[in-house]
Amino acid sequence: MTTGRTPKRILLVTGLSGAGKSTVLRTLEDSGWEVVDNLPLSLLEHLLSTPLSKGSSRRRPLAVGIDSRTRDFDARRIVGQIKRLAADYDYPVETLFLECAGSELMRRYSETRRRHPLAPDRPATDGIAAERDLMEPLKRWSDHVIDTTDTDANALQQQIRERFGGVSAPYLHVMSFGFARGLPRNADTVFDLRFLKNPHWEDRLRPLTGLDEAVGAYIATDEGYEEALRRIEDLLILLLPRYRSEGKSYVSIAFGCTGGRHRSVHVAERVAARLREAGFSPTVEHRDLGSRPRDPVEGAPVVGDREARTED
Incomplete structure (x- = not known):
């Protein structure tokens, strides 16, 4: 008809x-x-x-x-x-x-x-x-x-x-969050960043956030950081045009760490910048950035783990 x-x-x-x-x-x-x-x-x-x-x-x-x-x-x-x-x-x-x-x-x-x-x-x-x-x-x-x-x-x-709202390209939303405070309810894709070194256990970095250069530099020293993020970025750049061709009007990509203040914030900012370079227009939200740094939320560092930083 x-x-x-x-x-x-x-x-x-x-x-x-x-x-x-x-x-x-x-x-x-x-x-x-x-x-x-x-x-x-x-x-x-x-x-x-x-x-x-x-x-x-x-x-x-x-x-x-x-x-x-x-x-x-x-x-x-x-x-x-x-x-x-x-x-x-x-x-x-x-x-x-x-x-x-x-x-x-x-x-x-x-x-x-x-x-x-x-x-x-x-x-x-x-x-x-x-x-x-x-x-x-x-x-x-x-x-x-x-x-x-x-x-x-x-x-x-x-x-x-x-x-x-009528835009032809899919609306792209990049967010950070903390698993300790719950998964985001409307995320299409979630990446778990808890495999990266946790700045929370560094006294000088704990009060800072993933928006601070020192935190980003610390996370980047993780041996798996560069390759993992490059693969994530390449995957998203591959998939986003396919979402568009299938008529998907809204794509939400969430990056999570334990507390939602350090690793996820830094990675969300980095990935959003890479997507902008590739011609996309993401908006960025840091859901748990305003939360207080708390050891019980982050969980106790494992003795001998690379996140366990102790004074000699």
């Missing part, structure tokens, strides 16, 4: 109630998308076949919000409808699923004093559990999954602008 209204892109926005769907739809609308919320999917074909207003020729991307409140909601049936719509139109139908941890959803419902749509007369925990089961088939099918557990509204808006 082809019509004069077929949009440049169709995105179904769904997920758990309270995970940020309204924020996403508002952000897309501000970015120039046509937005329809809680439209029964059976009416989407009718919407697409409706002629544009007279004198209007611009085919804007279309975002359709659906959730458990949508009339006749059935996740498996919706997946089937998405497949049929994708087969009938020139442009693929993408699905964005918004995930969030139950404890955070509970906090949000408690703060706003809202009732969960699937548990109007019961605790919100019942509704969250029921909705998670109901939504699982749609989550498995989705092209994009964003976990908003640790993301406030402003950060979510930024993510949506970066992923769906």
Whole structure:
């Protein structure tokens, strides 16, 4: 099926109630998308076949919000409808699923004093559990999954602008983090840098970070440093154009060390610089750079290990 209204892109926005769907739809609308919320999917074909207003020729991307409140909601049936719509139109139908941890959803419902749509007369925990089961088939099918557990509204808006703002090249995000403080939730690729010498166990370097030249120079003395980083950089330079050719609009690369202050920060900066030289435009985020240096976080150095620096 082809019509004069077929949009440049169709995105179904769904997920758990309270995970940020309204924020996403508002952000897309501000970015120039046509937005329809809680439209029964059976009416989407009718919407697409409706002629544009007279004198209007611009085919804007279309975002359709659906959730458990949508009339006749059935996740498996919706997946089937998405497949049929994708087969009938020139442009693929993408699905964005918004995930969030139950404890955070509970906090949000408690703060706003809202009732969960699937548990109007019961605790919100019942509704969250029921909705998670109901939504699982749609989550498995989705092209994009964003976990908003640790993301406030402003950060979510930024993510949506970066992923769906209309740039032709994939948005490239390079970040550092500490494994001791948890994996980043939305990373596409994670590199573990805990094989490198740890500056934390050098008294003069402990207060510094991977942004300091002395820390970078120390890490670079590791015998595996140069070859490992060169291979990582070559791999990314090989893969990123392939992501672009496959239509991937957002790529997040995360570098982790134990505390997230030294090795991961230095390597993230180095790799981002190498990618810029290769013609890419990464943004860099250091998630745990502001954390305090603490021995319990880093773990005790192993006696005789190259990281165990003791005074003779």
